[in-house]
Amino acid sequence: MIPRTSVRWRLVAWVTGVLLAVSAVTFAVVYEQTGNELRAEIDQDVTGDIGQLAQTVRSMRASSPESLLARMGTYLRAQRFSATSSLLFASIPGHGSISNPPELLGTGQPDDGETSVEQVKEDARSRALLNAPTRISTQWAPDIGNVRLDERVIQVGSFRVRVGAGEPLAIVKRAQRSIVRSFAIAGALALVLALIASY
Numbered sequence: 001m002i003p004r005t006s007v008r009w010r011l012v013a014w015v016t017g018v019l020l021a022v023s024a025v026t027f028a029v030v031y032e033q034t035g036n037e038l039r040a041e042i043d044q045d046v047t048g049d050i051g052q053l054a055q056t057v058r059s060m061r062a063s064s065p066e067s068l069l070a071r072m073g074t075y076l077r078a079q080r081f082s083a084t085s086s087l088l089f090a091s092i093p094g095h096g097s098i099s100n101p102p103e104l105l106g107t108g109q110p111d112d113g114e115t116s117v118e119q120v121k122e123d124a125r126s127r128a129l130l131n132a133p134t135r136i137s138t139q140w141a142p143d144i145g146n147v148r149l150d151e152r153v154i155q156v157g158s159f160r161v162r163v164g165a166g167e168p169l170a171i172v173k174r175a176q177r178s179i180v181r182s183f184a185i186a187g188a189l190a191l192v193l194a195l196i197a198s199y
Contacts, residue, residue: 012195019194027183031176038172042148043136049086049165050150057090057163058156065095065159072161073098087147091130091162104141105129130162144168 056075062068072090081087081101089104091097097105105126122142132139132151139149149166 015194015197016191019191023183023187023190027179027187030183031179034175034179035172038175039148039169042167042169042172046086046136046148046150046165046167049088049167050152050163053088053090053163053165054152054154057161058154060156062157062159065092068092068156068159068161069096069098076100087141087144087166087168089129089164092159093162097130101144103143129164132164138169139166141166141168145170 057072060068060071060075062071069090069092076088076090076098077100079085079088079100081104087099087101087104089097089099091105099105103126125140126142129139129141129149132149134151134153136148136150138146141147141149146169147166148169149164151162151164153160153162155161
């Protein structure tokens with residue numbers, strides 16, 4: 001005959017194992033689904049942003065690359081970048097580039113707390129944004145982090161212009177961190193209650 005105490009602890013172990021397995025699966029599904037949905041929303045916003053930027057730049061008329069850059073700069077400076085808005089940039093190969101966070105494409109001057117070597121590396125990664133794929137992809141932007149970025153090469157009169165739009169992925173990380181905290185708290189409480197009830 002199996003002792004009652006042994007049966008009790010087997011039951012506790014079984015209930016705990018099932019609860020942990022169900023919680024782990026639920027957490028994984030919610031964590032991934034939340035990230036996928038937020039990234040899909042960001043992609044949709046970026047697609048709209050790049051379309052609007054391309055259309056605006058195409059409507060600009062300029063007699064020289066310098067005057068076109070100046071007009072694009074005026075437009076981009078009016079579209080201020082923040083944690084809740086899009087980063088935008090435009091470049092005319094061989095003539096220069098402009099962006100709404102001015103430091104996005106490299107400043108050449110070290111930021112506060114950065115060495116010259118660190119700034120050189122950061123500027124190199126900034127310039128790499130101008131060679132990103134002409135489709136939506138995840139890229140790293142200085143002082144911003146990972147962004148979902150879309151780029152297009154358009155013709156404006158006789159000039160070829162590369163335009164780009166992106167949004168930070170920080171919101172996805174924040175949402176997923178919140179899910180981790182919520183599941184940790186809820187899971188711990190559920191586990192304690194399950195242990196007490198099953199015992």
